[in-house]
Each structure stands twice: as C-alpha cells, then as structure tokens.
Amino acid sequence: MPDAIQILLVEDNPDDVELTLDALSTNKVSNKIHVVRDGAEALDFLFCTGAYVGREQLLMPKLVLLDLKLPKIDGLEVLRSIKSDPRTRRIPVVMLTSSRQENDIVSSYDLGVNGYIVKPVDFEHFNEAVRTLGLFWLLINEAPPSST
Amino acid sequence: MFMLGELALETQDPASHFARAQSARFLNALLQNSFDAIAVFAADGLILYGSPSTPHVLGYALSEFEGRNAFEFIHPDDQDGVTLVLSRSLQEPGVQVPVAARVRHQNGSWRWLEGIFTNLLDDPDVQGIVNNYRDFTARREYEESRKQVEEKLQYQADLIANVSDAIISTGADFRIITWNHAAEVMYGWSAEEVLGKSTLEILQTQYITEGLGEALREMDEKGTWRGEVTQRRKDGTRLVVFSSAAVLRDSEGNVSGRVSVNRDVTERVVAQKKLQETNARLAALADLSAVLNTVGPELDTILETIVHRVGDLIGDACTIGLISEDGEWIDLVAMYHRDPEGNTLIQRILKNRRVPFGVGLLGESAKYGKSMFEPVSSPIEYFPLISAEQRMRLKNVVAHSRLVVPLRVKNRIIGIVSLTRTQPDQPYTGDELAFLQDLADRTALAIENARLFDQVQHALEGRIFAEAEIRLLNTALEERVAERTAQLEAANKEMEAFTYSVSHDLRAPLRSMDGFSQILLRDHLSDLPPKAQRQLQAIRNNTQRMGMLIDDLLSFSRLNRQALKTQTFEMQPLVSQALADLLPDPPEREIEITIGDLGTCEGDRALLNQVWTNLLSNALKYTRAKPHPVIRVGCELIEGVQTYYVRDNGVGFDTQYYDKLFGVFQRFHRAEEYEGTGVGLAIVQRIVHRHGGKIWAESQVNQGTTFYFTLGDNGQAEG
Numbered sequence A: 001m002p003d004a005i006q007i008l009l010v011e012d013n014p015d016d017v018e019l020t021l022d023a024l025s026t027n028k029v030s031n032k033i034h035v036v037r038d039g040a041e042a043l044d045f046l047f048c049t050g051a052y053v054g055r056e057q058l059l060m061p062k063l064v065l066l067d068l069k070l071p072k073i074d075g076l077e078v079l080r081s082i083k084s085d086p087r088t089r090r091i092p093v094v095m096l097t098s099s100r101q102e103n104d105i106v107s108s109y110d111l112g113v114n115g116y117i118v119k120p121v122d123f124e125h126f127n128e129a130v131r132t133l134g135l136f137w138l139l140i141n142e143a144p145p146s147s148t
Numbered sequence B: 001m002f003m004l005g006e007l008a009l010e011t012q013d014p015a016s017h018f019a020r021a022q023s024a025r026f027l028n029a030l031l032q033n034s035f036d037a038i039a040v041f042a043a044d045g046l047i048l049y050g051s052p053s054t055p056h057v058l059g060y061a062l063s064e065f066e067g068r069n070a071f072e073f074i075h076p077d078d079q080d081g082v083t084l085v086l087s088r089s090l091q092e093p094g095v096q097v098p099v100a101a102r103v104r105h106q107n108g109s110w111r112w113l114e115g116i117f118t119n120l121l122d123d124p125d126v127q128g129i130v131n132n133y134r135d136f137t138a139r140r141e142y143e144e145s146r147k148q149v150e151e152k153l154q155y156q157a158d159l160i161a162n163v164s165d166a167i168i169s170t171g172a173d174f175r176i177i178t179w180n181h182a183a184e185v186m187y188g189w190s191a192e193e194v195l196g197k198s199t200l201e202i203l204q205t206q207y208i209t210e211g212l213g214e215a216l217r218e219m220d221e222k223g224t225w226r227g228e229v230t231q232r233r234k235d236g237t238r239l240v241v242f243s244s245a246a247v248l249r250d251s252e253g254n255v256s257g258r259v260s261v262n263r264d265v266t267e268r269v270v271a272q273k274k275l276q277e278t279n280a281r282l283a284a285l286a287d288l289s290a291v292l293n294t295v296g297p298e299l300d301t302i303l304e305t306i307v308h309r310v311g312d313l314i315g316d317a318c319t320i321g322l323i324s325e326d327g328e329w330i331d332l333v334a335m336y337h338r339d340p341e342g343n344t345l346i347q348r349i350l351k352n353r354r355v356p357f358g359v360g361l362l363g364e365s366a367k368y369g370k371s372m373f374e375p376v377s378s379p380i381e382y383f384p385l386i387s388a389e390q391r392m393r394l395k396n397v398v399a400h401s402r403l404v405v406p407l408r409v410k411n412r413i414i415g416i417v418s419l420t421r422t423q424p425d426q427p428y429t430g431d432e433l434a435f436l437q438d439l440a441d442r443t444a445l446a447i448e449n450a451r452l453f454d455q456v457q458h459a460l461e462g463r464i465f466a467e468a469e470i471r472l473l474n475t476a477l478e479e480r481v482a483e484r485t486a487q488l489e490a491a492n493k494e495m496e497a498f499t500y501s502v503s504h505d506l507r508a509p510l511r512s513m514d515g516f517s518q519i520l521l522r523d524h525l526s527d528l529p530p531k532a533q534r535q536l537q538a539i540r541n542n543t544q545r546m547g548m549l550i551d552d553l554l555s556f557s558r559l560n561r562q563a564l565k566t567q568t569f570e571m572q573p574l575v576s577q578a579l580a581d582l583l584p585d586p587p588e589r590e591i592e593i594t595i596g597d598l599g600t601c602e603g604d605r606a607l608l609n610q611v612w613t614n615l616l617s618n619a620l621k622y623t624r625a626k627p628h629p630v631i632r633v634g635c636e637l638i639e640g641v642q643t644y645y646v647r648d649n650g651v652g653f654d655t656q657y658y659d660k661l662f663g664v665f666q667r668f669h670r671a672e673e674y675e676g677t678g679v680g681l682a683i684v685q686r687i688v689h690r691h692g693g694k695i696w697a698e699s700q701v702n703q704g705t706t707f708y709f710t711l712g713d714n715g716q717a718e719g
Helices: A014-026 A039-047 A075-084 A102-110 A123-140 B002-011 B014-021 B024-032 B054-058 B076-091 B137-162 B181-187 B212-222 B266-294 B299-313 B340-350 B360-368 B379-385 B388-397 B430-523 B530-561 B571-582 B605-622 B655-660 B680-690
Strands: A007-010 A033-036 A063-066 A093-097 A115-118 B036-041 B047-050 B096-104 B110-120 B128-135 B166-171 B176-179 B224-232 B238-249 B255-264 B317-323 B329-337 B354-356 B372-374 B401-409 B412-421 B566-570 B592-595 B600-604 B630-638 B641-648 B695-700 B704-710
Touching: A007 A014, A007 A039, A014 A033, A014 A123, A014 B430, A033 A039, A039 A063, A039 A075, A063 A075, A063 A123, A075 A093, A075 A102, A093 A102, A093 A123, A102 A115, A115 A123, A123 B430, B036 B054, B054 B110, B054 B128, B076 B096, B076 B110, B076 B128, B110 B137, B166 B181, B181 B255, B212 B224, B212 B238, B238 B266, B266 B299, B266 B430, B299 B317, B299 B329, B299 B412, B299 B430, B317 B340, B317 B360, B329 B340, B329 B360, B329 B412, B354 B360, B360 B372, B360 B401, B360 B412, B401 B430, B412 B430, B430 B530, B530 B680, B566 B571, B571 B592, B571 B605, B600 B605, B605 B630, B605 B641, B605 B680, B605 B704, B630 B704, B655 B695, B680 B695, B680 B704
Parallel strands: A007 A033, A007 A063, A063 A093, A093 A115, B592 B630
Antiparallel strands: B036 B047, B036 B128, B096 B110, B110 B128, B166 B176, B166 B255, B224 B238, B238 B255, B317 B329, B317 B412, B329 B354, B372 B401, B401 B412, B566 B600, B630 B641, B641 B704, B695 B704
C-alpha cells in the first residue's frame, strides 16, 4: 500500500505549482503531495474515476489546496462536489488563489471551505502563508477519522 | 190758350179772323181740338159743364162727363190734394188756384192733368168753379225721367268727388280732363293746376312689371289694365299705386281717352315691406345665432359669416374691425360687399388694413362705444390707405349712407361693425341701426367666445403638448434608464470579469517573477555577482509594486459597486483605531498627533475607515522628513456644514497641480522619495462623494497640507 497522499494540490499554473511545492518543501510540510492540473482531474482523483480508476478510494488526502480558477471544472464546482459527497466532505479544503473577489470568498465559505488564502505577490509572504497553512492543517489540526 | 189765340189773331189778318170767330162752328171746332179743356163744377164737385175738347182730352163724351162728380175721376191718392185746392178756391173767389192731379182717362189709364181753379160761383153768368185744365202727362214723364237722370249724374259726381281713390280721366293725348278730390290729396296737385296737362309729365308713372309702352298696348288691346305702379307726387316723392284703368272709345272705335282709378298703397306696401324686413331680420338673427353655433369656434369663420350675412341682408358692404392689442388701431379683419365686383375691390383695399383708434367714424364708434350714423357719406376715411386710382373706383362703390356700431362685450368695446350702403336714396333707418346693434352684440359675444375658446384651446394644446412631451420624455427616460441600467449591468459584469482576471491572472505572473527571483537569490546567491543580485532585487521590488497597484486599482473599482452600509457612530474612535493601525509599534519617531472632538456621524464605517486611513497615512508619509511632525485631526462648521480635516506640517504640494490631486495614479512626488500608487486620494474622494460630501485641500510647499471633507451638506450620508 503506497504511502497515503497528504496534500492534493489543484493548480493549473505550472509556475505556481513549482513555487507552491518549493514553499511546501522549504517548510518541510510534506513530501507526499499530488498535483492535478484541472478540476476534472481533481474530481477523478478524489472519486477514483477516469485516469484514477483503481486508486484506493479509502486513501484520501489530508488536505486539498484548491485554486479557484481552473480549466474544465472551476474551483468552486470542485469544492461543491467535495463538500456535497459524504466520502469527501470531511477533507479540509483550503482555497489558494489570487482572487480577492469578495463574492469568491463568500461563495467558498458558503460551500463549506475550510480556509481561504490569497496568494500574495511577494514570495516571502507566500512562503509564510504556506508554512502556516501546512502547520495548521497537517500538524495541529486533528484530522477526522477516515471513513471505512 | 187765349193768349195763344190772341197771338194767332195778331199774326193773321185780323179782319178775316174776326169774321171767322163770329161763326159758332169755327169756335166749336177750335174748342173741340184744343189740348186744353174747361170744366165747370159745383162746390161739391158736381160737373156742371164740360167744354167740347173734353172728349179729346179725357176720352169721355160730354154726356158721360157732365152730371158726374169730378172726384169720381180723380186718383185716390190725389183726392186730398184736390179737395184742399178746392176748399182754398171756395174761400178765395176770383183767385186762380193751380191744381194738378191724376185723372182716369176713358181708356182706363191715369192722366196727369194740371189746371187752374177759379171760383166764379158768385158770377151770375157762370155760378160755378171753373177749372181750366190740360193733360201734361208726357211732359211730366219727361221731367220725371230727366230728374232721375240728373239725380243719377249728381250721385255719380258725388261718388267721384267723395271716393278716396284718385279718379283721373284723360283725352287720347293724355291731357287731364278729370282730377278728383282724392287725386288732389293723393298727388298734391289741385285740379286747377293739372287740368289740361299731360299725365306723362305730372305722374311719371312707372310700371313695376313692364314698361310704359307695353302697359299702354295691353290697355288698348284689352280695354282695361290693372296693377301696381309708382307715381310721383308734387313734392317729388313716389307713391306706390294700385291702378285700375279703362280705355274710352268714340262711336267709331277710336281711343278717345282713358280713365284710371288709383289707390295709394304705399303705406300698405311699405308696411308689407317692413314686415318682410322684420321677418327677414328675425329670421336672420335666428339664422345667424344658429350659424354662430354651428360654424365652429374659429374666429375667422365667425367674422366671415357675419359680414356675409349682414352685407346681404342690410347691404351693401359690411366690415368688421377689431381693436388691436395695443389699443392704438382698429384692424379691419373681415369685409364683404354683396356686389361681387365691389367685394373684390374692398377685399383688395381693406383686407389687413388698420385705421387709427379714436379717429373717423370707425375710430370714434370704437372709442366712445356709440353707434355712428352718416346719412350721406364719403369714403374719406379710407382715402389715406389707398391709391388715387382706387379712390376713383371706390367712389362708385362706397358710401351713400353709413352705419357704425360698436362691438360690446359687457362694458368692454372690442371693435366695430360698419355698414355702408352704396345705393343712393336709401339712407339707413333707425330700425336698421337697432337691428345692427342687436346683431353686433351677438357678434361681439361670439367673437369673445371664439377668443376665449382659442385661448383655452391654446392652453389645452400647450398642456396636451407639454403632457405628451413629458410622457414622451418619461418614456424615453425610462427606456434610457432601462437601457443604461442594462448597459451598466453589462459593464459591471464585464468589469467584474475584468477585475477578476486582473486580480487572478495578472497577479499570478507577478508572483512567479517574485517567487523565482527570490528562489534564485536564496539558492544561487553565491553564484551571482553583486550587480545581478541588485538587478534581481529590482525585479522583486517592481513586481511587488505592480501587485500593490493592482490591489489599489481593484479596491478603487470595487468602491463603485459596493452599496453603502450607513450607520450612526462616534467618529473619534474610528480615527484613533485607524491611526493606531498605521503607526508602527513601537513608534519609530516622535510625532505630535491631536484628535479633536469629531462628534457622531452617519456613514459607511468601513469606507470611512478607509478615508481616515488614507488621509492619515498621507500625513504620516509626507511629514516623515520633518524634525517635528505635527498632525491635527478635527472638525469644524464651515458654512454651516460639519467639516472634518486632517492637517499636517509636511512637505505640501504645489497648488498649481491641484486639479490632479484626486486623479487616479496621479502622484506629486517621485517614487523613490515617497512610496505609493497615486490611488489613495482618488479612493478618498470617491468615498466622500458617495456619501454626498465634498473634499478639498489647502497646501503650501514645505509648510504643510490640510485636507477637508464633509459627508453631505446636511451631514446626511447617501443611503
């Protein structure tokens, strides 16, 4: 049984993926990160469909970092799917996005998001934010028991 | 008879005659054939003797006659008369008493006898009453008939003299033979004056339906003529006469003269005419009232209708003038002449002309409100208006008699109606004046009504137009509002999409630039020469600055779309908190800051926080170079409006660039001196404006700047 994925990063921008991974590794949050590049792939991963048929359904990530603006299925739709499915709704989802749009934030919380981080332009601030995020959700926060 | 005999004797040879007289036979024959007879009777009437001519006169033989009583022969009706004569004769012996009576002839007829009674009862030779008598029946009948004829003639003469009809007889040459009393009265000529003169000269008869020649021909053919004519009186006036004429002819059938019986029907005709006129006028008034009610309320139509009707009815030209608005003129607005040529002329001459108020017949009538009457007139009043040629022509058309009446409404005079008669010898009458005034009063009312109607109509039209316009504008406005709203909504959506992509898509590359720059600096610092390190740092600075610009721009644009969340709150704590958030802890430098009493305000707390934050951060920023920075925040009434201010003793700015102060991305200082995006004041101004307030600044370079702002004129914020 492979190691459980700790973080699912949903991000279409490869630069952002690299920077996010850099920040996460710099802060030694986790090296068990799976990256998907759009909303559809994210859902396939979580629900073991499409390219992820055969993935062990019970091995859920401890955290989903979700970009808002995504190809195919956007972040809010992914969030809605996660939060409306009993299999996934307990997974903490943190929006990691460039958008400061109020209605995006409000919609996210309405859909049950667990955190909302506006990616700062300043990379130092971004590092700081990712570090805090990893600490809280992976180390401090008591994760819900995996459903069987 | 004796006289006659004597006369005869005298004219004949007296000797032989005498000799014959001696003969009894001669005498008897003479007596027998005499038309006279002698009877002698007693006092009681007994006939004692009848002369030999008795049978010749009365048809009786003497034997049938003598010895009878005379009264047996006398007509019963005459007996009393004869008795009377007889008694008188008895009383006066010797006196001759005439007598006349009807006596029965032997053939049964009654004969008128006249005689003379002579009482010779006392004469011893006679001893009786002698009646010398003769038959005068024929003469009496003649006299009777003659008397009857005379009476008849007298009666006829009396008739002719006493009838009220003029009876005129003329010879074949029209010379007057008979001219009765009525003719004298009727024509004003005495019989003496006209006898022997021609009726053609005296009466100047005009036949109404035909000419003189035709009338005479008809009279001669038919023998009579009856009909209406006009004839002249001695004073020149003309009478309307009903004439009944007959032709007289001699035994050979040639016209010997004419007789006419003429009755003066002038009064009847005049009365009839007057009645007709009165009826016509009453009808006209009624008609006009109806017309005025039906022609519609247009003033022109009313005016035209009136001048036509009045012109046709009374004649000949009718003009209506209305007093101009300034009261100086009488505008001739409608005119009509019932003669087409005259109408053309006066239309051309008078249409759209004006005569001065108060001058002339029209002007005076209008000024004094009185009817003016000119029995004989001249067109002088119009003369100044027209050419010499027109003047000449006008003479043929205008004015033998004129009437002008004012058009009165209540006590106001609005104009005049003028009538001009172009026919001679027919001056206007009082009746016509009264009629015209009556008509003018109605007309004036109609004109006034028309004007009022006009005004109301105009007002209504104006209002209707205005209402329609307003409706149109409203519709257009609503459409525009809807359109604009749709546009705005679309623009907002676009803007949202735009800002979304700005906030998301523009920041991502910046973040990458910054991130990779930093990773380079972190992981490969030792490989990089100092210049490259500095340049990488410059990339980082600029990406971060770009990030701020984007953030500021977004928050500025968001201001337009955010609804104000108005509440009432204490201003001072808000300012204190904003200041505390700005100041580093611990403080880096000493700044003198005072916050006065700011009272309560009404507004969007979060937005006002932004205002204070921006203004205070500016104050802090631009006092940075001052050794003793001073910042004062306060509130005062300026022109009755609660006005907040933030005053600093900072670097200030050059007021010649004041109009750029609140512009987006407008900066007064170089970036390396004072950081900032140039959006802060634009945001402040927008928030203040959204609260209905104003913002302005005073500044002196190196002396400091004061920003003032209000939250609406009455301190009330936008809802």
